[in-house]
Amino acid sequence: MKNCDQVLTTNSIVTHWIEEMAALCLPDKIVWIDGSDEQRQELIAEACRTGEIIALNQEQYPNSYYHRTHPLDVARVEDKTFICCQRERDAGATNNWKNPEEAYTEAANFFRGGMRGRVMYVVPFSMGPVGSPFSKIGIELTDSIYVVLNMMIMCRVGKQVLDVLGHSDDFTRCLHSKATLDPEKRRILHFPEDNTIWSVNSGYGGNVLLGKKCLALRMASWMARKEGWLAEHMLILGVEEPSGRVDYVAAAFPSACGKTNLAMLIPPEGLKSKGYRIWTVGDDIAWIRPDTDGRLWAINPEAGFFGVAPGTNSSSNRNALLTVRKNTIFTNVVLGEDGTVWWEDGEGDPPANATDWLGNPWYPGKKDENGKEILGAHPNSRFTAPLNQCPSASHRMEHHHGVPISAFIFGGRRNHLAPLVYEAYSWNHGVFVGASMASERTSAQYGKQGEVRRDPFAMLPFCGYNVADYFKHWISIGRSIKHPPKIFHVNWFRRDENNKFLWPGYGENLRVLEWILQRARGEGDAVETPIGYIPGKESLDMTGLELAPETLDELLTVNREDWKAEADDIEQFFDSLGLKVPWELRNELEALRNRLSDDE
């Protein structure tokens, strides 16, 4: 291999592909990432030298670094993200589609010569424990040290992955270049039929850490459908009772809607005496498969957190704060002259002599020329930290088999409509609940913030194939297993007439989880409503929580008129997905409407 000191595999499928990509991008040099700490330190030194990253105060934040992205490159770009398969209908109504030949040709122009004067890093990575039969291997070629360092936290990286791959061609070919960071020429392209991902002209998280959304969700969902499993935008957590029994749940909330927070939940004061412990298995992605015991088992394919920074403080998420004290990369937050970091609704006061995420001098309360307050941290600023540093990290993380799932939870930000929690009547009804999920748009994606949009299974930006086929796949998985988990919907974000959240959220959410797990075991009181079961009057344990009974009533209210309008909206959404929407879901919609007009 030209301009390369050391090649880490004899797999010629791998080396030929790398040579071909290098001939396109024309890097000065090729460097293979072996996963050693020694090499990592060299990369850090190089990135500090060029200013790509900045070393933080090493006493307060050992081995931690700071990075700013380009101001126009701060979130995923859904309008520049494409599924490139032969037939447009395989991408479906919710994905952007491109013909593979045209997509390769256009993007090749953006990649061509883009790595001149740069190094191309070869990053072999495993999603899931190295060598597990449920893991998938990828190799990412990138010209960004920031990407390499993030990948080393988010997944298992290095030579051991190539050893497991051997001479197989079963790996995802991931090519990334920052190129010129031109937003117009930004493309996030998935070629599921070629097991290939191309990402160009971005340097931000989900666009460039190709193991994450691109491989572990879009490509993996395509594979999962063929192979009979599920790749989901879900957290996984375990609730341990004093008896030692642990029940696991998986929950799908759209981006920036509380997965990281729920995954690291700390039991609230009022429930302390019950002795629960929460175990974090994952905060963003779950790979789930039926097993011979008739249950669904899940692994987290990632090894780290890429978590939203703003709002993280010791009362909202103490575990996250404890997780990011070392070996962490902070992106687009406030940087203090003293090498500390800060963000809105963070811990303590902002540092003196700070610079904001754009690199400008910043102080709290700073206003722009129109008198509008300037945020120090970008709302989608993030931390990248190893999962095993989390105080609640589950040792089952490393188990190849994963954990058995007792309940699925769907949720989003709904100001008024959805109650705090409800339980679906059946598997198919639960699939309907997932398929018709909606949420307000957040800063994790470009577009109008706050606007309510349908986000089925929190997978709208991540389902790599026709979403109507995806619904069908969910229905058939439920049919094929003996002990399907029960399905629930939660809403931590319902507001009163003054636009204040009705529910305190965060740790208090355990009260809702407790009821969910009781129901999953066939216990717990419930009341039937047109949309599903809700907790009976006394069945949520409110010990130690000061919440007016009227507020709880309001939180659990199901307003028939609002839900009739919702049903109309869901019908429109299903219609927009084409003819493949499964009849089972049409039946569920009809059943919902019938229940809404019954005994009024």
Ligand code: GTP
């Ligand atoms: P991605 O990493 O983008 O997939 O997002 P996520 O689902 O992991 O989101 P995260 O947990 O980081 O939550 C993002 C925002 O939701 C933060 O601003 C939190 O403060 C807020 N949040 C999380 N849980 C709650 C809750 O129970 N109640 C309220 N009101 N806000 C919450």
Ligand code: SPV
């Ligand atoms: C999300 O937006 O859902 C994330 C962050 O988890 S990113 O990896 O950038 O997609």
Ligand code: MN
């Ligand atoms: Mn996510």
